[in-house]
Amino acid sequence: MEWANQLCENRQFGSKMTDSKYFTTTKKGEIFELKAELNSDKKEKKKEAVKKVIASMTVGKDVSALFPDVVNCMQTDNLELKKLVYLYLMNYAKSQPDMAIMAVNTFVKDCEDANPLIRALAVRTMGCIRVDKITEYLCEPLRKCLKDEDPYVRKTAAVCVAKLHDINAQLVEDQGFLDTLKDLISDSNPMVVANAVAALSEIAESHPNSNLLDLNPQSINKLLTALNECTEWGQIFILDCLANYTPRDDRESQSICERVTPRLSHANSAVVLSAVKVLMKFMEMLPKDLDYYSTLLKKLAPPLVTLLSAEPELQYVALRNINLIVQKRPEILKHEMKVFFVKYNDPIYVKLEKLDIMIRLASQANIAQVLAELKEYATEVDVDFVRKAVRAIGRCAIKVEQSAERCVSTLLDLIQTKVNYVVQEAIVVIKDIFRKYPNKYESVIATLCENLDSLDEPEARAAMIWIVGEYAERIDNADELLESFLEGFHDESTQVQLQLLTAIVKLFLKKPTETQELVQQVLSLATQDSDNPDLRDRGYIYWRLLSTDPVAAKEVVLAEKPLISEETDLIEPTLLEELICHIGTLASVYHKPPSAFVEGSRGVMHKRLPARTGSGESTESPDVGTAAGGSAPEAAPSIIPSQGDLLGDLLNLDMAPPTTSGPPPPTTGMQMGGMDLLGGGLDSLLGGDIGGSPAMGAGFGAAPAVMPASLNAPVGGGLGDLFDLGGVGMPMGAYIPPKIVWLPAMKAKGLEISGTFARRAGVIQMELILTNKAMSVMTDFAIQFNRNSFGLAPAGPLQVLTPLGPNQTIEVSLPLSTVGPVMKMDPLNNLQVAVKNNIDVFYFSCQYPISMLFVEDGKMERQVFLATWKDIPNDNESQFQIKDCHLNSDAASSKLQGSNIFTIAKRTVEGQDMLYMSIKLSNGIWVLAELRVQAGNPNYTISLKCRAPEVSQCVFQCYEAVLKN
């Protein structure tokens, strides 16, 4: 470290010696010198020596060799010296655990000192020494300090419990510190309360299912009282904790909001943002017609605007949050457009965020102003900012139809500037405008074509090619233009290649006579000379289409494209809801859920906004965390077998840290990209359903709508289950749940329906019992299903041929198919049914056991199983416990087989049987399972791995049902 070697002049404070001299010596033998000084008799010299040690430590030199000498200085009355020694201890104790024990006595003694500052210092420092042996000695002093008469000591001790929990969670629980900590929430001193809340919140985060922060109306009231009295930081801890509470009804919600609103006037922006978080969350529960609701909305705007006059870093945090708030509740800031105008001197990160919000707030009312501003920005210096401004103009055009014409002319003006990146960006957005308003602005094409040569970015080139292809019939020399791109075909990026291929095919279909040569050229380039499978496949598809059925080709390639939507870059709603629950935090800055950037179990819990509940009904969920967490129990560590057999090494592979996740998290890959979670899940549920949708042929490569990436579900599954329907008979023995009443007679004018689902010989059946409890005869029965997760639909009409007289009962069995329309339901296996008769239409919903969707050819090859298991990411694995099951593994295996759960292999490790099983759902999704059965232990552990982890919970329920019946 260079500066540590510099000789600094001590010219400050007159003759007073300053600290910088401690940074100055690095002679050889320094350590020896220090050692001698540390053992000196003179107090002053000792102190000087310790300061030198600390200075060396700061710049990263290893001074751990001095450990015993420094610890020797600890026994002192001099508080300054003591603090320095403590600082040293915190840094090096971990590397010298045995020596650290030497310090324990002093700590214990200091914890009983008459001076509260010293007591607190001792307990604070002791918690920072992360040595297991020390923690045992910490317990007694900590217990005393938690009950100390001085609030300063208590508030320090409260935080110390969190420290200790981080080192040894079990110890904290065993010693009952958690209860003491809970008691501190009722402490008379507000700062003690605040620190206790902070500590408990942190501990609760690592125990997602515990009810540690037992939030109830009484404790909430205490927190709200403390909120008025504690420091700004304490207010933040309390507000962040409040945000985890779910009020029982709208009245409670309103009263909390009323008590939180004054915080919006706090000078500390973090207090304001945390208050906004609480309000945004609890507002969900208020009825929208309430006067208070609109008052609250009005109160939120001014503080948010005020945040923009804070320092730039805070402005950035505020803007990222406002971006979320504007998406969730656009009405709050709709009149505040002007405050988001960019200032010339704003840091670039503030400028970019403001621009984003401006577009979101743009509306017919303010579009003129916005456009004038955007045009101004497009002449600025920073390239990223200019690009974004140009793009914003395009987005305005798409969003506000009335402004489209002005936007287009503004963009044309910008193209005239000939600034390379402005032109390219403008062309990309004009392409989007064409898609939104087809056949409206074609007159500008000529101007665009003039700039063909200057385009060097793939996105701009692709956009231009798309435009030429799309409007080939109106561009006289379209063939020449496209041909010019063709020359360097292999040097282009894939995006451009794909676009060029499609554009030329379009051209050919529009002007077949003169372009035959061109199309053959591009098809051969794409299919024969390219290594890119996408390009080859697309080339072959076109080739075959063109050669077999040109009419069909025309229908596919020139099909009418769906219009693009106004808002293409909105955050997906479930993610947005989660982020709203994280206002003020890093998650809201990154616009990613915490699980995407936080390691370990912390923050994996997904937060959700509360649903609106009237004061009449009350929900039994004291804590959103538990409500959202589901009932998944904590997973036991996986056993990693040592033998090297087939299944053994698959387990060895990537299971190194046992995944202790709470609820089965949605596929992480998608979270990282901040992508559409729900859509992705649905997509994978759809399984093999990849059709030749016209969009594919249209080849609109850069379509702005984000299509969720299909999770490579086994292709052909969709076909497979079609054959299954008529399919191979299996012996009876599939599990059929007992019949239950689905529709009571009370609700259906006398018609009672009870029933169950069964899979018999490969056919799914709904078995119904209809009872007429009314006085009149019922006729004309019919049944229909709502769209559901697996496309279940009646395969035939409801066979009730004779009229159903009063007090008559009839049993019907309705065959079901799985080719109906699909929509993801919650829960996944929910089915909404409508039954009609001559009296009325009745609706009910029921849940089917997912086992009836398990198809007969669900037995996987061992090799395939191994590969698939490895291939599915670990995050998709969920573990469950099946309690009180007294079957041995063979009996369990044969029982499960009856329900199409196939055992592929079995291994025995240390008295534990491991069964590896596979299941295939009717839509082609595979579920892989590992069932662990220990002789004499009635509790089974099951791990499920699936590309669509949403089904795991249902599959587990089936296991439980099958095994216990």
Add this chain to the structure above:
Amino acid sequence: MIGGLFIYNHKGEVLISRVYRDDIGRNAVDAFRVNVIHARQQVRSPVTNIARTSFFHVKRSNIWLAAVTKQNVNAAMVFEFLYKMCDVMASYFGKISEENIKNNFVLIYELLDEILDFGYPQNSETGSLKTFITQQGIKGQHQTKEEQSQITSQVTGQIGWRREGIKYRRNELFLDVLESVNLLMSPQGQVLSAHVSGRVVMKSYLSGMPECKFGMNDKIIIDKAGKGGVTNEAGKSDLGGGGSTSGKQSIAIDDCTFNQCVRLSKFDSERSISFIPPDGEYELMRYRTTKDIILPFRVIPLVREVGRTKLEVKVVIKSNFKPSLLAQKIEVRIPTPLNTSGVQVICMKGKAKYKASENAIVWKIKRMAGMKESQISAEIELLPTNDKKKWARPPISMNFEVPFAPSGLKVRYLKVFESKLNYSDHDVIKWVRYIGRSGIYETRC
């Protein structure tokens, strides 16, 4: 919570490093240096995520302060804390510079130990910190038991910002209404956006634990009082000085925030500002207004491009306030293109200079009365370039200081009650001052 806090000099060398959490390793120090301080391009975000570790940074002159974490912390709180940390350091040893930090490193470590515990911000009020952490080392060994418990109760107490037993021979207070007026105007003179952000700074030298009540010409209160018919509070006319406003009665405040001493729930319910002030200087409130702002100056630009190598610029400024008042420290900054080769300026008043290093003509006027007008004209010679990109024409900016509040805010009263000690509101000497400064005051050309 905050996992660690590092302070670097401009070269990226660590001056202070304090780690609070076990998940932050020593390599975090280097990660920030390599990826942010030594990064080639401009910093694109104050929050950086490197290998699942998040770094928050602020810069003070050429010192970097960075807070590190691996958790989903409250980001706003971390920045507020970093600013607070800077304030605390500044109040202990003045400017935050490399030298001062090195000279006070033991003190800084002590402060870091006190104001952050396990990454949770604790009491950060300089007033109370100074009672037990001093520049000469910590007090504590020679205090009596009473003194010690007084310190701890103050640090953790409800009124953490003021200690008991303060005595002054003369009870006195100073109120400064400091406003910065921000403007963005189009070349045609249309106001694109304008707002005033104001602060009320109070310097109090009052004995005991005085209860204060502050009143201003806030529209909401005046309307309320008008309805109720109780207006005798406005009696203290001696505080309402300064004004230049044209008899405007009340102003609409968009939003205000208060020092933590102000009882927020009381403001929320009654809109009254009551508090026990900290001793000495502090910021009582901040506010923002956007309606009926008095814009002290109007800038009228005229830029004409004469051929490819010459620009003619004419700028007129008009002062728009009472003729009896004087504006000071007026500075107009007219940007010039990068390829400027020479500038000739003529101005009616003050001095004007072309500063090549700043790419601007800077025109300074010491004083200017209200309702006056002044003009500058310049001829700018340009070097011919083959740069295709047009000159971006940054806006003309202006600086000034005026002795009134452009928002129209007026202090109506500040009442002091101290029931235990023997002095009343009338014995307190009160001073009020209004200063309006330019914030970002720009006119596009």
